[in-house]
Amino acid sequence: EDQVTQSPEALRLQEGESSSLNCSYTVSGLRGLFWYRQDPGKGPEFLFTLYSAGEEKEKERLKATLTKKESFLHITAPKPEDSATYLCAVEGTSGSRLTFGEGTQLTVNP
Amino acid sequence: NAGVMQNPRHLVRRRGQEARLRCSPMKGHSHVYWYRQLPEEGLKFMVYLQKENIIDESGMPKERFSAEFPKEGPSILRIQQVVRGDSAAYFCASSSSTGPNEQFFGPGTRLTVL
Numbered sequence: 001e002d003q004v005t006q007s008p009e010a011l012r013l014q015e016g017e018s019s020s021l022n023c024s025y026t027v028s029g030l031r032g033l034f035w036y037r038q039d040p041g042k043g044p045e046f047l048f049t050l051y052s053a054g055e056e057k058e059k060e061r062l063k064a065t066l067t068k069k070e071s072f073l074h075i076t077a078p079k080p081e082d083s084a085t086y087l088c089a090v091e092g093t094s095g096s097r098l099t100f101g102e103g104t105q106l107t108v109n110p
Numbered sequence: 111n112a113g114v115m116q117n118p119r120h121l122v123r124r125r126g127q128e129a130r131l132r133c134s135p136m137k138g139h140s141h142v143y144w145y146r147q148l149p150e151e152g153l154k155f156m157v158y159l160q161k162e163n164i165i166d167e168s169g170m171p172k173e174r175f176s177a178e179f180p181k182e183g184p185s186i187l188r189i190q191q192v193v194r195g196d197s198a199a200y201f202c203a204s205s206s207s208t209g210p211n212e213q214f215f216g217p218g219t220r221l222t223v224l
Contacts, residue, residue, distance in 0.1 A: 032210060043114075043201050043215035044153070051210075087153070095166050096211055097143065097155040 002027045002092045006101035013078055013108050021073040021086055021104045029093030033071050035064050036087040038103070044087055078108045112137035114204050114216035115184075122222045123192050131187040131219045135204030142185045143213060144177060147199040159185060160207075192223045 005024045013019055025033065032051055036044035048057040050066040057064050061082065063074045073086055085105045089098040115134040123129050135142050144156040155169040159179035170177065174192075179185040189196055199220050203213035 032212075034212070036215075043116075043217045046212060046214055049210055049212055089153075091211055095168075096141070096158055096205075097166060097169065098145075098153075098213060099155070100145075100153040102152040 002090055002094065002099040004088055004090055004099055004101035006086075006088050006104050008104060009102070010105045011107070013075075013106070015079055015108055015110050016077045018074070018076045018078070020075070021106070023071040023073070023088030023101055024069060025071070025088075025090045026069075027090045027092040027099075031091040031093060033066055034089045034091070034098065035071070035073055036089065038085045038087055047086075075106070078106075080108045080110050082106065083108045114202055114214055116200075116202050116216035116219050118219060119217060120220050120222070122224065124224050125193055126191050129189040129192050129196070129221055131189075131200050131202075131221070132184040133187070133202030133204075133216060134184045135202075136214055138206060139204035139214075140207045141205045141211075142179050143203045143205070144185075144187050145201045145203065145215075147201065147218075149198070153201065156187075189221075192221075194223050197221055197223045 003026045007022045035047040038044045048064040053068045055066050061076050065072045085103040087103045089100045142159045145153045147153045157170045157177045158166040174190045176188045199218045201218045203215045205213045
């Protein structure tokens with residue numbers, strides 16, 4: 001059974017204070033690892049897909065990296081508008097469904 | 111904006127009633143997924159459908175829940191005889207039949223069972 005664990009559960013940062021969110025996974029043959037952002041009362045918003053160890057993707061202040069056992073979402077010089085819950089999910093060879101972690105709730109204070 | 115559409119956004123039902131949730135995938139997408147997010151819990155997969163076919167329903171409760179994606183019209187998630195434990199946010203996602211399985215989510219339907 002595919003499993004995803006995210007840490008920390010919650011993270012509070014000052015504006016401009018860089019940090020990283022962790023996503024550890026076990027999966028039967030990784031087809032893809034996905035990062036989403038979810039704002040309160042809304043659906044998850046797609047951010048990145050990573051397919052193989054060593055891969056990196058960037059978008060504005062966010063950079064996602066992947067190893068064989070975990071992924072990191074690095075946030076550089078965050079702003080208050082980056083406050084959201086960040087979700088990590090994996091797709092394994094057992095099917096097209098995504099298995100999600102419980103998310104990291106990020107709060108960036110001005 | 112041809113994003114994933116879900117309706118209704120909010121649905122209130124009394125115990126024992128039926129709930130019908132609708133999802134229209136993004137333009138050009140033929141794969142639909144339903145997920146449930148219980149309060150203070152993560153997103154859990156329920157069912158994966160293509161037009162007129164259920165591909166994977168391994169996450170669907172065996173009783174009271176059903177899903178369809180007809181040749182014409184939206185996908186429907188149907189919950190019969192709702193109970194309080196069905197109160198949750200139900201999200202639909204869609205993906206293209208080609209390329210990576212990047213799933214794009216709708217805004218969700220928040221079901222409250224009184």
